[in-house]
Amino acid sequence: MPYSPTRALYKFRWFNDQSGGQIANMGVHYLDVFQWALGQVGPKAVACLGGKYAVADDREIPDTLQAVWEYDGCLVTFSQINGNGAAGNAKGVSMLIRGSEGTLYLADGAAGYEVVPENVRQVELPALSPLARAENAKQGRAVRPARQPAAKKGTPESAVLHARNFLDCIKSREETHCPVETGHRSTTVALLGKLALQRKRLLTWDAKAERVTNDEAANKFLSYEYRKPWRLG
Secondary structure, eight states: OOOOGGGSGGGGGGSTTTOOOHHHHTHHHHHHHHHHHHTOSOOSEEEEEEEOSSOOSSOSSOSEEEEEEEETTEEEEEEEESSOOOOSSTTOOSEEEEOSSEEEEEOSTEEEEEEEEOEEESSOOSSOOTTOHHHHHHHHHOEEESSOOEEEEEESOOHHHHHHHHHHHHHHOOOOSSOHHHHHHHHHHHHHHHHHHHHTSOEEEETTTTEESSOGGGGGGGOOOOOTTOOOO
């Protein structure tokens, strides 16, 4: 294969033989946090669309992608936009969790968080009326925060903390902060998004059995033939 700068260093992730793309690269880290917050080990369904719309190079992965996972009680989304550098949210952080009482903005690694309260209306009208302009304006201003704001600053370098924890656990034989099973589950969810992109359809997922339930052909991509003499299980 001829040398290509897009197959070297970081950009090897642009090709399917070397990587699952950015949804696998960055998505694993983000989805790990969301599943931790939800207390769930996997989604019920996933859909994903994407393509090469903006960047002119020889990559195989999309430069623009949107994935949606359905969990019990909520949706989780992942956006990849390589053709535009605008912030994806009001705080310019990588992750946010929207709730009925506020929004939690999470920075990468252990860099900190901020909770911005939701404003709750205290005066409700049956319906807005063009004849009741004063009442409309009053109910629009009559709000209160649903909870107290909160914030914490940390350090942007979490890889050192993970490495230290891993080395400490080698000595102590205790479980790491991110156990192997947790890492496996987080990786699985990211790769399910890639699989939904390949299959170009909604996939329903049995997290306990770790099987796609509505597309048997998709299950063929959940494993591959190992090079002898290696085998799984």
